[in-house]
Amino acid sequence: MNLYKYASPTMFYPLAGKMIPWFSTAAAILFTTGLFVGFFIAPSDFQQGEAYRIIFIHVPAAWMGMFLYVLMAIYAGIGWAFNARLASMMASSLAITGAMFTAISLVTGAFWGKPTWGTWWVWDARMTSTLILMFLYIGFISLQAAIDDPRKADRAGAVLALVGVINVPIIYFSVNWWNTLHQGATIRILQKPTIRGSMLAALLIMLAACWLYSVAVVLMRLRCIILEREQNAARFAEVGV
Amino acid sequence: MLRWIVWRDLMLAWRRRTDMLSTVFFFVIVVSLFPLGIGPETQLLRTIAPGVVWVAALLASMLSLGRLFANDYHDGTLEQLLLTPQPLVLVVLGKTLAHWIVAEVPLVLIAPLVGVQFDLSSQTLWVLFASLLLGTPVLSLIGSVGAALTLGLRGGGVLISILVLPLYIPALIFGSGAVAASIMGMSAAPHLSLLGAFAIVSLLFSPWATAAALRISLE
Numbered sequence: 001m002n003l004y005k006y007a008s009p010t011m012f013y014p015l016a017g018k019m020i021p022w023f024s025t026a027a028a029i030l031f032t033t034g035l036f037v038g039f040f041i042a043p044s045d046f047q048q049g050e051a052y053r054i055i056f057i058h059v060p061a062a063w064m065g066m067f068l069y070v071l072m073a074i075y076a077g078i079g080w081a082f083n084a085r086l087a088s089m090m091a092s093s094l095a096i097t098g099a100m101f102t103a104i105s106l107v108t109g110a111f112w113g114k115p116t117w118g119t120w121w122v123w124d125a126r127m128t129s130t131l132i133l134m135f136l137y138i139g140f141i142s143l144q145a146a147i148d149d150p151r152k153a154d155r156a157g158a159v160l161a162l163v164g165v166i167n168v169p170i171i172y173f174s175v176n177w178w179n180t181l182h183q184g185a186t187i188r189i190l191q192k193p194t195i196r197g198s199m200l201a202a203l204l205i206m207l208a209a210c211w212l213y214s215v216a217v218v219l220m221r222l223r224c225i226i227l228e229r230e231q232n233a234a235r236f237a238e239v240g241v
Numbered sequence: 242m243l244r245w246i247v248w249r250d251l252m253l254a255w256r257r258r259t260d261m262l263s264t265v266f267f268f269v270i271v272v273s274l275f276p277l278g279i280g281p282e283t284q285l286l287r288t289i290a291p292g293v294v295w296v297a298a299l300l301a302s303m304l305s306l307g308r309l310f311a312n313d314y315h316d317g318t319l320e321q322l323l324l325t326p327q328p329l330v331l332v333v334l335g336k337t338l339a340h341w342i343v344a345e346v347p348l349v350l351i352a353p354l355v356g357v358q359f360d361l362s363s364q365t366l367w368v369l370f371a372s373l374l375l376g377t378p379v380l381s382l383i384g385s386v387g388a389a390l391t392l393g394l395r396g397g398g399v400l401i402s403i404l405v406l407p408l409y410i411p412a413l414i415f416g417s418g419a420v421a422a423s424i425m426g427m428s429a430a431p432h433l434s435l436l437g438a439f440a441i442v443s444l445l446f447s448p449w450a451t452a453a454a455l456r457i458s459l460e
Contacts, residue, residue: 135407142403146394155457156390160404163386163450167408170439174411178418 009086009226016219016226023216030209038202051115054108055199060207062105064214065133068098069168072140073161080158088154089229091161092144093221097214099137106130125179129172136164150229242327246335247342253312254343260308265347268301272355283360290359291369291420295413298348298373302380303402305344309336309388310455311397323459329452337385337448345377361424368423368433375436376416382440382447383408389454411439 006012038056045052072094079088109127110120121127143160147153254261275293276286313319313336322332352373353366361369387405391397419432 132407132410135403139404139407142400143390146391146396146400152457152460156454159386159450159454159457160390163383163408163447166446167411170411170442171407174414174435178414 007084007086009089009230012086013223013226016223020216020219023212027209027212027216030205030212034202034205034209037198037205042198042202048116051112054112056202056206058105058108058112059203060210061101061108062130063207064210065098065102065105065130068094068101068214069133070165072098073165076158076161080155089222089225091157093218093225095137095141096221097217099134099141102130102134102137106134123179125176129175132171243331243335246332247339250336250339251342261343261347264301264305264344265351267304268297268348269351269355271297271300273358276358286359287361287424290356290361291417294352294355294369295417299380299406299409299413301348302344302384306384306388306401307398309340309385310392314392320459329455330448333385333448333451337381341378341381345381349373349377365420365423368429369420371433372416372419372436375433375440376412379412379440379443380409382443385451386447386454389451389458392458412436415439
């Protein structure tokens with residue numbers, strides 16, 4: 001079997017269609033299990049009580065937000081270097097899911113911060129760098145939206161994503177340093193309580209669920225992008241002509 | 242080649258002196274607005290001075306970046322420059338250097354003067370001057386990537402701010418950090434060293450990114 005043929009958007013279109021139900025079903029099952037374990041099995045934290053349970057959505061979302069930015073830059077770079085249309089389309093469809101997870105992690109972080117720290121927002125190093133990550137996503141999405149020619153948008157986005165990926169560690173360290181300089185004592189997000197087995201299990205299940213959800217949604221969006229750009233070819237491939 | 246590009250851009254800028262001056266005035270006016278909005282309390286002003294001057298410098302460079310490639314793009318010169326046998330990176334470096342001299346150096350020179358408005362000591366004014374001298378090349382270099390990417394786009398002026406400002410954050414942190422450290426009576430050297438390191442890294446990477454972005458924008 002020649003796997004390379006799936007690098008063509010028209011060939012990948014039906015394959016993506018077949019993959020989506022599997023990933024979305026698995027994501028739904030894991031979401032349910034993860035939430036059940038998180039809400040009913042994991043014990044409540046002795047310091048934060050029940051409020052800590054938002055961790056089960058907050059932490060996976062934050063991880064996915066960071067991970068998807070790097071993945072997006074890799075796909076955009078591949079699409080640019082090898083002139084692979086599918087990889088560039090993948091980058092565009094990853095951007096929105098990544099931005100969504102980053103936004104979720106910011107919002108849930110605020111909800112968590114209010115009962116535990118007594119404030120919606122602190123200029124903590126991690127929160128600040130997540131906010132900046134959100135800005136980088138917004139830049140990528142709005143640059144692509146401003147360019148009419150899709151191939152040109154792909155390549156311009158790739159340059160921006162790669163510059164961003166080089167800059168992310170620098171931003172991260174500078175923000176870290178800035179915070180410690182200005183505030184003396186930083187608030188730790190978690191006092192690293194020796195995390196209980198069921199808490200960890202719920203966290204990992206939720207992470208897997210978010211990951212599978214991302215795959216399913218990104219593939220759905222990818223199918224839309226393929227349809228938009230290569231309408232006729234994609235439809236033919238679906239019927240198997 | 243490099244010298245020729247720089248010289249040409251400087252001549253062009255000299256013939257449109259008002260453009261250059263308007264950036265400087267923008268910088269001075271923005272900085273002067275803060276005491277009016279916050280109140281004339283000296284201690285408070287001294288605390289916010291590093292951030293205010295640096296943020297105003299970032300915003301002022303947003304104004305001038307739009308012009309970095311736009312004029313050459315509209316009259317077709319940029320296309321000719323792309324066709325020259327010399328490497329495009331050299332052209333980009335020349336134009337970025339010219340932009341720094343025209344748009345950023347005046348800000349660096351006037352900054353100590355606006356610093357006086359915030360009651361900074363003469364030692365701190367020197368640190369402010371040094372931090373801007375080291376940091377403004379970063380603004381020109383990273384900004385040139387954004388300018389090349391948004392060339393000829395609808396609403397490019399606003400878009401470039403969204404793309405570039407988040408990437409400026411390390412320069413802002415180290416630059417204003419140096420001034421703040423000096424105000425508190427600490428050594429500004431660590432901040433300035435990090436700022437210099439960031440400038441070198443952006444000098445290494447961004448001309449290539451700008452050259453690639455120009456090729457994409459002009460195809």
